[in-house]
Amino acid sequence: MSKKKNTNKLPNSLKPVAGNGLLDRRLFLQKGLTFTALTTAATVAPSVIAKASEGSEKQAEIDPIRPPWMRQPGKPFSFYGVPSPYEDKVVRLPSANSVLQGNGASWSPLHQLEGTITPNGLHFERHHNGVPQIDPEHHKLLIHGLVEKELFFSIDDLMRYPRRSQTCFIECGGNSNSSWNKNASKSPLGYSHGLVSCSNWTGIPLSTLLSEVGVRKKARWLIAEGADAFAMNMSIPLEKAMDDAMLALFQNGERLRPENGYPMRLLVPGWEGVLNVKWVRRIELSDQPVMARNETSKYTELLPSGKSRMFTLEMDAKSLITSPVSSTFIPEPGLFQITGLAWSGRGKVKKVEVSADNGETWAEAALDGPIIPKAFTRFRMPWRWDGKPAYLKSRVTDETGYVQPERDELVANRGRHGYFHYNAIMTLAVEEDGFVTHVYKAEDDKNSGNLGIDADW
Amino acid sequence: MYIKQKMIKILAISVLMLIGSVVATEDQQFSIPEGPQLGQPATAEEVAALSINVFSDGRGLPEGSGSVVQGASIYQSKCIVCHGAGGLGGSAEPLAGAKMGLTGEWPEKTIGTLWPYATTLFDFTRRSMPMTAPGSLNNDEVYAVTAYLLYLNGIVDKNLVLNKETLMQVKMPNVDGFINIYEQKKQKNK
Numbered sequence: 001m002s003k004k005k006n007t008n009k010l011p012n013s014l015k016p017v018a019g020n021g022l023l024d025r026r027l028f029l030q031k032g033l034t035f036t037a038l039t040t041a042a043t044v045a046p047s048v049i050a051k052a053s054e055g056s057e058k059q060a061e062i063d064p065i066r067p068p069w070m071r072q073p074g075k076p077f078s079f080y081g082v083p084s085p086y087e088d089k090v091v092r093l094p095s096a097n098s099v100l101q102g103n104g105a106s107w108s109p110l111h112q113l114e115g116t117i118t119p120n121g122l123h124f125e126r127h128h129n130g131v132p133q134i135d136p137e138h139h140k141l142l143i144h145g146l147v148e149k150e151l152f153f154s155i156d157d158l159m160r161y162p163r164r165s166q167t168c169f170i171e172c173g174g175n176s177n178s179s180w181n182k183n184a185s186k187s188p189l190g191y192s193h194g195l196v197s198c199s200n201w202t203g204i205p206l207s208t209l210l211s212e213v214g215v216r217k218k219a220r221w222l223i224a225e226g227a228d229a230f231a232m233n234m235s236i237p238l239e240k241a242m243d244d245a246m247l248a249l250f251q252n253g254e255r256l257r258p259e260n261g262y263p264m265r266l267l268v269p270g271w272e273g274v275l276n277v278k279w280v281r282r283i284e285l286s287d288q289p290v291m292a293r294n295e296t297s298k299y300t301e302l303l304p305s306g307k308s309r310m311f312t313l314e315m316d317a318k319s320l321i322t323s324p325v326s327s328t329f330i331p332e333p334g335l336f337q338i339t340g341l342a343w344s345g346r347g348k349v350k351k352v353e354v355s356a357d358n359g360e361t362w363a364e365a366a367l368d369g370p371i372i373p374k375a376f377t378r379f380r381m382p383w384r385w386d387g388k389p390a391y392l393k394s395r396v397t398d399e400t401g402y403v404q405p406e407r408d409e410l411v412a413n414r415g416r417h418g419y420f421h422y423n424a425i426m427t428l429a430v431e432e433d434g435f436v437t438h439v440y441k442a443e444d445d446k447n448s449g450n451l452g453i454d455a456d457w
Numbered sequence: 458m459y460i461k462q463k464m465i466k467i468l469a470i471s472v473l474m475l476i477g478s479v480v481a482t483e484d485q486q487f488s489i490p491e492g493p494q495l496g497q498p499a500t501a502e503e504v505a506a507l508s509i510n511v512f513s514d515g516r517g518l519p520e521g522s523g524s525v526v527q528g529a530s531i532y533q534s535k536c537i538v539c540h541g542a543g544g545l546g547g548s549a550e551p552l553a554g555a556k557m558g559l560t561g562e563w564p565e566k567t568i569g570t571l572w573p574y575a576t577t578l579f580d581f582t583r584r585s586m587p588m589t590a591p592g593s594l595n596n597d598e599v600y601a602v603t604a605y606l607l608y609l610n611g612i613v614d615k616n617l618v619l620n621k622e623t624l625m626q627v628k629m630p631n632v633d634g635f636i637n638i639y640e641q642k643k644q645k646n647k
Contacts, residue, residue: 099539099548100588129588143496144504151496152503162490207489212496223510229591231584233510237639242489284510291513293581297572300635306559308571311639417564 019357102130148214235289270345301418315345358391523601569610
């Protein structure tokens with residue numbers, strides 16, 4: 001790269017706080033400095049460039065003093081807003097069974113999003129046999145089993161119940177599963193780690209409904225079942241249901257989308273996504289878990305010993321750098337903002353540290369507030385890239401003191417065939433020409449990116 | 458009845474408080490708001506018709522039966538397209554045919570090597586399979602397919618007729634292959 005401009009004329013007060021150009025997190029509070037937003041440069045740029053080149057002649061004609069959109073009335077009002085056509089590359093990435101297209105997942109484009117709330121149309125999806133189109137008039141919830149009264153609740157009835165709103169993440173137990181492979185995935189972040197999203201959910205505390213049916217003393221588990229073609233069933237401990245679980249009806253202010261469980265789903269904050277049963281229609285109270293397929297042969301983690309972890313339930317703390325993004329270029333040396341997301345199924349994020357020198361030194365990132373338990377927390381770190389190779393990492397510590405592990409540590413404890421619950425620190429290598437690539441270790445060959453899956457799918 | 462419900466509510470609240478002191482963070486204490494009691498009583502028949510959970514102790518297994526031989530024939534017409542001949546090689550995951558087991562560089566997760574309970578096989582087949590026509594197999598057919606899959610994995614012999622009694626006599630090879638992390642954590646927190 002030839003265009004290494006001298007963009008580093010920074011005030012002397014900006015002393016690095018850790019190796020390879022990490023600056024004080026309070027930097028962004030200072031005024032009068034211009035920053036290049038990496039997200040814009042690295043990820044939105046391709047679509048903008050594409051648009052620009054398609055209409056490059058047109059571009060030349062656009063009058064910068066009074067552009068065409070200032071010379072005619074704009075579009076009329078709309079019933080339901082959609083994103084700008086210039087943002088049409090910001091999409092989920094579906095990856096489904098070729099024979100059964102409703103069996104698979106679609107990945108949320110975390111690397112193209114900002115803040116902490118996932119737009120409803122970009123929330124990740126994991127379906128086992130497609131998205132049912134449920135007529136709410138023909139959908140009821142039955143609560144039965146070890147209860148005093150076995151009751152049906154219609155949607156109309158449920159709409160009269162007291163509600164609560166809660167912002168929390170949902171993460172699929174299988175999120176980040178390609179990181180168990182021998183070679184690091186080179187996909188943009190969301191397309192390998194985007195089976196996680198965060199929304200503001202509104203619904204009825206499960207404890208309210210359970211109080212109404214009257215839970216019998218012997219009951220320990222709820223077995224929830226969805227009204228999809230899979231009729232998926234999952235067991236949830238009663239304690240959790242009585243603590244902070246809800247029957248969610250709304251997502252980010254509007255009724256649930258079909259792919260998120262319309263007309264209603266369970267919300268089990270901080271626990272494996274699969275427990276947040278979508279399209280829920282039946283809850284059986286029982287003294288034992290049902291030992292469903294998805295809690296025995298799936299969503300369990302095989303260890304090197306041949307034994308499997310089951311009912312892992314809680315999602316461990318994880319952090320990911322969302323910008324810069326693997327397989328894109330940092331345009332030139334200079335001042336940038338490293339940003340990303342952190343969360344923990346145990347509660348609040350306490351701190352996120354960032355390293356630019358492969359974990360030799362770390363500095364604490366700034367966290368956007370308010371910090372909400374079991375929800376995305378956005379972290380930010382100013383960084384002056386000097387044009388030399390760098391290795392970026394982020395590491396979260398949650399309020400219980402749990403620290404996100406390095407990959408070596410996780411693999412040493414769990415082997416590579418667990419498939420679920422991958423939460424290790426991610427490393428991004430920045431090469432001299434600005435190319436960013438996901439690696440497991442600094443010494444990894446950057447070209448070793450065999451995308452074949454070798455860790456057992 | 459009303460008093461009993463109140464008692465249960467009080468019990469539930471005290472359970473919640475107990476949990477709250479251990480789990481919930483200081484700004485996340487949830488109370489139990491009172492609901493308007495709009496639930497409609499479900500009859501025993503309605504509940505029975507919807508209850509398809511089959512537990513590992515056999516609760517929920519229906520009447521009916523099916524043989525390995527019948528199961529083989531159903532498998533040929535309804536399962537083979539995705540799961541392949543002999544439970545291996547289709548677009549879906551392998552069901553049988555493991556030679557190496559669960560340790561080593563290429564673990565083989567099949568019904569025979571991984572699944573801890575035969576009841577799960579019945580429950581899952583009845584509720585979710587076949588993917589293109591879920592809910593289309595009757596109880597006899599589900600018993601038969603379950604019998605055939607157990608046979609393919611070398612767990613039962615060819616003459617087996619599976620019903621709710623004989624299914625409970627099946628011992629899956631990996632029944633002791635699981636570590637219950639939730640229970641482990643609960644013990645630790647005690």
